[in-house]
Amino acid sequence: MHAATVLAQLDHYLDPETGGLVPSIHPAVTHAPPGDAAMGTGSTASRYARSGNSGATVAERVLAQLEGGAAAAVFSAGASAAQAVLANLRPGDHLVLDSAAYYEFGAIIERFGQRWGVTVARADMCCPETVRQAMRPGETRLVWAECPSNPLWRVPDITALAAIAHQGGAQLLVDATVATPVLCRPLDFGADLVLHSATKYLNGHGDLVAGALITAQAGAAWQEILASRVAHGSVLPPFEAWLLLRGMRSLALRVERASQTALKIATTLATHPGVGAVHYPGLPGDPHHELAQRQFLGGFGGMLSFEIAGTAADALAICERTAVFRRSTSLGSTESLIEHRRSTEGERSTCPEALIRLSIGLEHAEDLIVDLQRALSGMRRMAEAPLAEMI
Template structure:
């Protein structure tokens, strides 16, 4: 029995540890090595997948607990996100939507939320339906108009400003620092959905944000083969409340999901570097094309918030852009004619996607009907430009 007990303790001590302090190296080094991860039992450089749902209780040892509650000390993915976004704590979820739902569950009935009015339509619908079911009041505001935000805030009632960086699909850039100041003055927290920005380009907490949301399905994973979400918080006291909600809802990441997500995260820096550089080249080419009258890309000097984007972003301006042509019919013809770009929704994977955005969103869309949205992947940018040239001829 003594040998058995020792073996159990050995299994329990087979944990992953990170040798680097969060972000004490460049982001490229941090993600490529997963913070210098090593399996303390085997010395392996690739994390193991531990599929156990429950664990043996050992007298005198801290209980690991039931899998639905998540790792007590935080999983490796969560510790990586603390380092990447510079927060006090992070939590992983089975999807970005479940992360958002968990946060909404922390608010008291009657609380007021100020939401970006020109953000991602599907997420906006999810949030508004969930808020209504919980008795929360949601007011949509153009968060790039800080005067409108100031008028919308209700001190003592507004629980959150819910921002998107940048807005999808027109890629407008809210002033995170200014929104943070307005929020603090009203006793309100600021959330930034940084799915499109990623920590590679911007760390919103450094600009004053209180909470960062990621649909990790997109760039953090980068391979289009799983759904996941993450919340990174500046206030460590929020962690336990969110863990309790996640446990009750059963929305913790599964071991295999997290393992795949960590594998994708290793290449975040090189993927964003390549895709962002390609997006800039494509945006510049589109801006000079006679069929295009508007290009939405924060890296172009003609973008309305170019100077702000330059202050808030580092290492490029992201891999998402949109452009407008003469009318809806023209937009549909272009999206139907591409062959390298795949006509599909979503973003953040290795392949480049194109969509006639208003057609995707359908009735009630706020998107211009001639807008084409591009998600730039890892193909050669010359092939992508040639594909657009052929489609637009």
């Protein structure tokens, strides 16, 4: 069944008590179900809310189906989902991390490694041989990739990474927050785990912090992840689970619209005299376009970045001059955002100093294009492109 159909109906959801087509919110912390569970022999999740709730269970069922996974788990934040995976590692283990990994997750992982005796190596996930060289036979337990990576939107070969990880006795985790299961299903290409910051596209309305993990196999390692979620109290609460489910219903439409608009904007920026480079895998000239075509379905996502032919100060000024784009960080919501990425990431940032990151929302494409044109035309050293060419 197509993802859009699964999402619109939440996997043909029907409330077992009322027959409602919208999940109910059950805020009770403790439960006393009839039968064996009431005597303490049933599922813990059905009796105490720190282990789960009915809304989270529905979201997990839908996500597992969307990703083609054996099981899913939702968390109180994307960072909580990441920590649950890291909790499976032990002192002396080795982890290979994307050298272009999202800066905040990168910092979390490296800090964890320093504190818990886990060695973290960086490797270019778009160069499989580099990843192979970073592996340590008998020590590497996890390879952590992003598809696409933030903020340059590079696309790794998931099949190749899975083969390298498995040959070395490790699991492959793919952070697919930006691609979403509408566009890419890493488990189909051999990944073991998929991570989402559900705060972003899965919810899509900027009013929820959440995370999700989906697994290819619900074995012992997965049970450890679930146990970590219970131990850390990071299950997604009932009302937040309800918000996530509400947002997921429109995911397919939102991703389709954002992808279409992002491609229009990327195509326009690629011909603008004041833009030096555009990073978007949907552009035919992008170095990752061919691989993205093989791994993505129906679009290339709503995120792109571009480097201006100027300085960091010029890039900051452009961000300040936009009227439709909102100057803020985050992504995947209904409103379009603009930011000077290096300022957001801080001193340790490795992204180009004149790079501007865009998160495309649901506004009309023409309004966004004209807004960028006006902001770009303010650069003194830049020839203004005719408005007719920008639309």
